Amino acid sequence: MNKEALIEKARNIRERAYVPYSKFPVGAALLTKGGKLYEGVNIENAAYPTTCCAERVAIFKAVADGYQTFEALAVIADTDRPVPPCGSCRQVMSEFFTKDTPVHTANLSGQSKTMTMEELLPFSFTPEDLSKK
Numbered sequence: 001m002n003k004e005a006l007i008e009k010a011r012n013i014r015e016r017a018y019v020p021y022s023k024f025p026v027g028a029a030l031l032t033k034g035g036k037l038y039e040g041v042n043i044e045n046a047a048y049p050t051t052c053c054a055e056r057v058a059i060f061k062a063v064a065d066g067y068q069t070f071e072a073l074a075v076i077a078d079t080d081r082p083v084p085p086c087g088s089c090r091q092v093m094s095e096f097f098t099k100d101t102p103v104h105t106a107n108l109s110g111q112s113k114t115m116t117m118e119e120l121l122p123f124s125f126t127p128e129d130l131s132k133k
């Protein structure tokens with residue numbers, strides 16, 4: 001699946017976002033190394049901080065299903081610029097993505113910006129850091 005198709009999947013799933021508080025739906029589409037698609041939406045909660053972003057929902061669904069290696073992630077929202085993933089999601093991405101994994105950020109106007117994991121979160125704390133004492 002190419003970049004445009006992955007962004008389209010994110011755009012379509014966005015409609016399932018549960019966003020009664022922010023009214024800001026976000027959609028994410030994650031492609032595994034084997035070509036399986038996992039989609040995510042943001043899911044909010046009356047206890048606001050328990051909200052989970054679309055990107056993390058997609059990653060957590062895939063990991064729970066046994067997939068830990070990924071080809072690419074797309075994320076979309078109705079923003080002026082392609083939507084930047086939050087810091088918590090960048091950290092979760094860095095746990096499973098390689099430095100080169102592309103993250104396609106997009107908006108509803110058709111703009112997109114692709115960044116690698118390394119560009120999104122440079123000098124990140126990784127699982128390898130834990131083992132080098």
Ligand SMILES: O=c1ccn([C@H]2C[C@H](O)[C@@H](CO)O2)c(=O)[nH]1
Nearest residue numbers: 022024026042053054084085086
């Ligand atoms: O990249 C992003 C940015 C924000 N949100 C969600 C969190 C919250 O539900 C709403 C407003 O921050 O958007 C995402 O899902 N992904």
Ligand SMILES: [Zn+2]
Nearest residue numbers: 053085086089
């Ligand atoms: Zn996030």
